[in-house]
Amino acid sequence: MVSTPLKRLATIGLAAALALSLAACGKGSSSGNSAETDANGTATLKLWTHNAGNDKELAAINQVVSDYNGSQAKYKVEVQAFPQDSYNTSVTAAAASKSLPCILDVDGPNVPNWAWAGYLAPLDGMDDQISKFLPSTVGAYNGKNYSVGYYDVALIMEARKSALAENGIRIPTSDQPWTKDEFAAALAAIKASGKWANALDMQTGNTGEWWPYAYSPFLQSFGGDLINRADYKSADGELNGPAAVEWANWFRSLTTDGYMPLKSGADPAQDFLNGKTAILYNGSWGAEPARASAIADDIVFLPSVDLGQGPKIGGGSWQWAVSQGCSSPEGALDYMKFALQDKYVASVSEATGTIPATDAAAAMVPGYEPGGVNDLFRQFSKEFALVRPVTPGYPFIATTFTKTAQDILNGADPQQALDQAVKDIDANQQSNNNFQ
Template sequence: MRKTTRRALIATAVVAATAALTLTGCAKGGGTGGTGTSGGQLVMWTHNAGNKAELGAIEKIVADFNASQSKYKVKVQAFPQDSYNQSVTAAAASKKLPCILDIDGPNVPNWAWAGYLAPLTGMDSTLSKFLPSTVGKYDGKTYSYGFYDVALTMMSRTSTLKEAGIRIPTIDQPWTKSEFQDALDKLKASGKFAYPADFATGLTGEWWPYAYSPLLQSAGGDLIDRDGYKTADGVLNGPDAIAWAKWFRGLVTNGDISAKSGSDPVADFVNGKTGILYDGGWAAEQVRAQFKDDALFLPSVDLGRGPKIGGASWQWGVSKTCSDQAGAAAYMKFAAADKYVAQVAKATGTIPTTEAAAAMVPGYGPGGDNAIFREFSKKFAEVRPVTPGYPFIATTFTKAAQDIINGADPKSTLDQAVKDIDANQKSNNYFK
């Protein structure tokens, strides 16, 4: 995946907090005052102003749609990523949303609840072929779909693991918690690395819940009880969660990872500073360029409940205030074709969401170099909590995890996070 996509992921928690309308006491932004049209055109907004490859792929879909019929015309307006979500929330407040817009996957429940989005209808058959993590749902309705997903992976080298006497894990037999610790101990004993592993702890924002809550879930905890989304008590501060927090902090205490790694963990890995890198499949191109056939892309560690990785990336939806719902729906159905899924996934270097599209993208077909990432996503992806309160949950978890890795008491820190999350859910009447 290109760095612009990584930046999109990292920025989510900050801008999502804005998208949450500060959550407490916010009013839904529905109504019919907006149009999303301009001079007979369907206006589309995207965050891709700084990403020429992805923007170009989207513009090609729009051009094909516009040429395919004469009734509707879509007009693309691209925004800088850093200001995109603020632009959306401001437009929603004044009921001037565009007809079609992209949304970061974890924000879909919040934007649907706030009245920004209209449900997508008549697409069940098409979307049943998409990876589940790429279809945005809330309260029993579908609101968005994405052309791609991304996958977390443990990266290393065949030569590194063999020289240290470490078993190479597979999808069916990932490293257990004890095996992973044994691998770290052996790499440390080799004296070849500044740290045995790099968990990219120097990154910020949404990276923290995206990367580290799956490890919490693998250990048996979670960010909130998904049965009703009313409380985090018992799942974010229960025995399994506390054990995860102690393990996470222990990686730093033992000298296995840095509490704050460098700003470019991929560069550090390819330059030999670390033996294992926990990062995204977007690094594959750079890692393969350096290590060729020696490069390994491995499943995440199993901390007790099987490996877990984050799911959901940028997706597309229709605004509730669009005055031409039929036109917007026509575009959404047109754009969901396999060839367009392949087109966008190829441009971004990401996982195509359908099997047919994967066969069209070099490396993602059966036996391809990148097919492993689609397998990880299919088997291990866990979407972030499907609640409008997610933006608050994300920032609360991020602060707690950062405090813990820097030495805060795990139990008291997680207890406070639970109190904060529960208070926010309750103050919003559990987003009913």
């Protein structure tokens, strides 16, 4: 599970952009088959997942399906697993040909786009059950729930305790995270010690969705955002206002002041474990290998930095949904209600090493129970997670932000770069009638 979340994040941007382009020209085209009934009256429901090659998660999903099929005779769910790299294109192609499965998983940021495009049906009658899930694991759009997931992950700071102690740096907590000034002082002290090649590594060598997922939370902590979330019509004032410019200058200063590399190495996690880096901006998925390393006793997991408006971290991972075209929607919803029992939330999150989406499930997963070694990651998710903008235009926003942030790190004028990003995002929203 170490590299899987990063790989997933890296693949979302291109696939999501493709989803947007196909959705725009094929909106409402997903009605069709999805269920077949045999001579005994059993309706077969197809389920698609991105987990081909992800053996542990696929095995956990197959067990859920096996249990469901054995619990009743009215419906039979059949699993088809796709490689993640081709999954989103398979879904959009199926939508265009009116052949979506009844049940499918979807990456959280794509939910508004797929719901707007007519791929997904609301999860009617499930609000009470869904209310028990972490907000970041629920895909909502226009006031309706369209998807829900078993798990999430949390962005964290991994730090060498010795580097903090030797430089008199306070260990932050959820209640008292580092302030911007404390973080700056910590980086300056670590750099001045001369013991570390990198005081900080923010994994800037990663690509795709990592950029908005990992770096827009810092923008939001400054008080800016990717778009105005009141109506999702414009990014003006949010992505190019004073708070956004302050974020841009701060982000670039991390490299110009020599605290972090302009572009990270091929394996920032190993650089951290091998003693090259003092503080690594990472995800909760990095905890297991860190605890298994030779320096486990010298590693501490910390909340993100409060840059003025509280710490923020990205929220939303893979979730489950029902297609709009399913010819047996009552069967698909019956499966969803069964599959989202706490014991299955626990089994899938345990298989993937991720944060369980319900309190009851967390109590079943070793380490995630209250006071467990991983409970802090769940608390980070509860307290600090912010889902990416809930608009069908998000794929375009994501790629625009990525290019802009990269340009800024490479020397572009922050105000000019952000102003251009706003123009591009607003034009895309308006060209789609704000996705109304």
